[in-house]
Amino acid sequence: MSNKKYKKLTPTQQEYQRFAKEREPKRSVLFNIAKAFLVGGTICTIGQGLQMFFVTYFNFTEKTAGNPTVAVLIFASALLTGLGVYDHIAQWGGAGTAVPVTGFANTVTSAAIEHRSEGYVLGVGGNMFKIAGPVIVFGVFSAFVVAIIKIAVQVLGGVK
């Protein structure tokens, strides 16, 4: 925080701001990155294990096994979110839990549970994609643009 922000405050408030800043826990970026790497890597390794399980015991190939893997991870994430465990992991893991698909499921599930008191249609149904919605909107739109550009290049440029 800059000193400019303090200027409007009374001396007592300024003193408090300094006091509060001293007590604030120092968040180390490097430590956070290490935690994100560890947690994210672990989730992906579990995913890899599931993928191999589907390839070995069901009729999935390396390429198609991604879908059931994602579904299982989402189920696990929804369950852990409902039990209140995922939020504890998320507090420690930061982006390590937000970036994998489990984080996507976590935002959907937690929004659904949180808003159930407002009713199932407007509460659960209306708020479920409150945080996950932007991901879908921008994902779909950018995919649309990319696909159109790629097709245009293929047609006009004759690149196959």
Add this chain to the structure above:
Amino acid sequence: MEKFIWAFIIGGLICVIGQIMMDVFKLTPAHTMTTLVVAGAVLGGLGLYEPLLEFAGAGASVPISSFGNSLVKGALSEAESTGIVGVLTGIFEVTSAGISAAVIFGFMASLIFRPKG
């Protein structure tokens, strides 16, 4: 066995990129996820995500960036068989499992669990 190691390393690295966006550039988790999805779609369009998937397996397919890649992949493969309209009809083809599972399990969780705290 080395597949697991690469899944761990690449998956971890993508999460590190997300953590840097959140900590250093002060983006919200929603902005971070959106950026990664768009990045995945662009990489998918350039044909760079597929090699990463082959190399790192779940390390590339579990992070949210693969959602963007799958959207492009579905749109392009459907467009190849049905023409330009396929971009619209095929966009959710590959990602159907993820979205359906999130909706179904999320709704079921809201039936069973109560908010905590």
